[in-house]
Amino acid sequence: MEISINHEQAGKFEETRFEKIHNVIFKDSNKASVIVAQEIANLIKKKEKLGEKCVLGLATGSSPIKVYEELVRMHKEEGLSFKNVVTFNLDEYYPMQKTNTQSYWYFMHEHLFNHIDILPENINIPNGEIPSNEIYQFCIDYEMKIKEAGGLDFQLLGIGRTGHIGFNEPGSHFNSGTRNITLDHITRIDAAPAFLGIDNVPKVAITMGISTIRRAKRIVLLAWGINKAAVVQKAIEGEVTSEIPSSYLQHHDNVTFVLDEGASEELTRIKTPWLVKSCDWTNELTLKAAVWLSGLVKKSILKLTDSDYNNNGMANLLVEHGSAYNLNISLFNQLQHTITGWPGGKPNADDTNRPERKGPARKRVIIFSPHPDDDVISMGGTFDRLVEQGHEVHVAYQTSGNIAVSDKEAMKFAEVGLAMNPQSEHFNRIVDGIHNKKEFDIDNIEVRMLKGFIRQKECLAATRYLSVPDHQVHFLNLPFYETGRVKKNKLSSVDIDIMKNLIEEVKPHQIYAAGDLADPHGTHKVCLDALFGALGELKEKKYMDDCWVWLYRGAWHEWEIHEIEMAVPMSPDQVLKKRQAIFYHQSQKDGVMFQGDDSREFWMRAEDRNKATAQKYHALGLADYEALEAFKRYHF
Known part of the structure; x- marks a missing residue:
């Protein structure tokens, strides 16, 4: 072909x-x-x-x-x-x-x-x-x-x-x-x-x-x-x-x-197909068009008129729904139903129009985090809410993240270890390895281990702050990542088996995972492929019938409004608590190695992104929240 x-x-x-x-x-x-x-x-x-x-x-x-x-x-x-x-x-x-x-x-x-x-x-x-x-x-x-x-x-x-x-x-x-x-x-x-x-x-x-x-x-x-x-x-x-x-x-x-x-x-x-052709108005496309129209004419959903739709390529949409009034109410309710303060489901409540099931009241949850800080950066507020509402929350860090620790940061820890034990051959080798490292050299195994431990302990500091027991924190160290270089190995059956083993051990009712797919060879995509591979092999298991998968996005992008199926609001205090959880990842503050073209620190990006999502909801006529974290459900 x-x-x-x-x-x-x-x-x-x-x-x-x-x-x-x-x-x-x-x-x-x-x-x-x-x-x-x-x-x-x-x-x-x-x-x-x-x-x-x-x-x-x-x-x-x-x-x-x-x-x-x-x-x-x-x-x-x-x-x-x-x-x-x-x-x-x-x-x-x-x-x-x-x-x-x-x-x-x-x-x-x-x-x-x-x-x-x-x-x-x-x-x-x-x-x-x-x-x-x-x-x-x-x-x-x-x-x-x-x-x-x-x-x-x-x-x-x-x-x-x-x-x-x-x-x-x-x-x-x-x-x-x-x-x-x-x-x-x-x-x-x-x-x-x-x-x-x-x-x-x-x-x-x-x-x-x-x-x-x-x-x-x-x-x-x-x-x-x-x-x-x-x-x-x-x-x-x-x-x-x-x-x-x-x-x-x-x-x-x-x-x-x-x-x-x-x-x-x-x-x-793709973005506005109604401007170039007659559309098959699916529910998602209808919501996408209305959100776009709301932004174009600067009106909330409930204020859109027949002429707004007719003048912007959507006349046949009104034919299907009778009037803008009927359509607007339907879409407003749909958006309203995505918002929940109970990401694990609200016990003893009617869940007909809620994004999550009410039962079981105490769910087993796995949050998969590709890097050691994606969990709190991307869904720190939801993470906190799940713990506070009594769910059994497990966090699984899929990679060590060692390559993102700078040599200067590693040297601080190595020199502390050496100061406490000047005769330590181990720390002497680490210090020498960093000192003698040439441009683009791969870290020796001991330096990589130290950098990995730095990130592990930062994770534990953050999860303890959010009241997660240590035995529910899992460091998977998927082998595909462990090359010491930006270029990783291909995903293998070993990586997928590690994911499978944890899922089988926990038997979760909810899984949260990073759905950032901007780079087909990026760590987020490979980690998501590992999850999909594991789910594909486990889907016939009886306990998987009760497992729902929710995808979050990272510090750079958010789901579009029409894609969001669950939006979890955060109060000003919860925004600050999420910020503090991110702060525990000290090696990734103050000029990180993989900054991208955004000079803001990760906590700033996360807050601005969450606040922008809340503002978009508010502009559509919904409640004025401080911030919202957004999720899309994956059906496997």
Whole structure:
């Protein structure tokens, strides 16, 4: 199966009339990646039959990882040969040694080249080690080499949050060629986790130019996750502008953007489909439209009128409901019923219109936390409420989080240990390990253990503050995480078994888990996949009939109002209590390693997010709460 379709065909569909670049949306990135890999494989085979070289332009980053995995699988299991393939990579940091684990040379060999039969002389990657006075000539030679190879038959792209393709940052010219370029601050922020801090991210890169990319015969751009949604919409539906370099692809006649659901969220046909087509008005879509309309006309739900609906593409919605009055009351009640101060269910109460069941009155609960502070950051208020209302709350920290502890923080603890026992060989080795660590070195096992223990004890301080007994706090240390690097191992049956064992031990009535899926290779996503894998194997167990799964989101994003199925209000005092619980995670305060592009500390982000959710509810005409934590139910 191939995803290729020309732009003229795509433009015939009414619902895509705002779109200037053909795109295909998949439920998840894995299936999409396999189909892209199949298209590349078919091209390689076609060229091989013709006795021709297949010239591929390749990208790095997290987006194409699964594509490369599938190509490797086809080579090993199906005999796909790469002997007729010539590759040209888009870019490389400068300066950057090939052996550096953050180099794109290293990335490509680790994910693809080391596992296939491509000829080494056919691999071309910009050289991050050449003297600066030779870069200009190198770039000219790189262009000539692409031309001599016959041009790019296929170019694989990702997209940065600045809209860059390759490292063509905002301001790049339509006719730009291969060159060195200064990286945008946002691009460097996004790369910071891999480099263990933005200070370590290079400021310059060598990149193919826009003109070079546009000359490819076929272009496929991959975009995964909600983080990419805004820039994807600008590239596909906006004007062509140097401020969004990917928008230049609107002028290419054989390009496809391959998106997952998160990355497509801002496209008109996804975000507001009623503006471009007749809709099948499901309950969720009806609520989504009304919430959008309320924000557009700046009215609460109960004040929306027939003309408000009719003037904004929703006339047929009123036909189904009779009038705005009837529809508004129905939607208002639906929103009202999501709000509960009893996240574990209210005993001896009518639960017909409550998000949770009333029984059993005392539920067994597992809160899965991917990192050692996600529980209190994302649902600290709900956590506290569950404990206060008498439920048996277990907290399961899925990973050690050791990589997020800075060397300076670890050194403080190591030196305290050494001061208490100057002859300790253990602490002497830890201190030496930190002192002698070179840039991008992996921590030795003892340093990693210390960093893991730091985070464990912070967790226990927070859970004790929230009155959870120590024996109900579980440190799973899932093996996929324990690489000592940002790049993790693949999820394995061992990880899933660890999750299964805890679920079988507790036999929970409720499970809470992180539903942040912005990065398909991120820790939250892998931890959620581990849970889904465990649930899939346990779902036939009798006790699982009584288990409900609620998904929360992290410090960066919240569920959209129409997605929320349970909203737990917090009083001002509870907001402060949640803040204090977050404060116990001291190693993650005051300039953490993985800050992202938000300078606020995690407790600030969490409070602002919870208050914003409450304000959105209030703007729709509901009660004025201090803050709300939001959840969406997962049906397995």
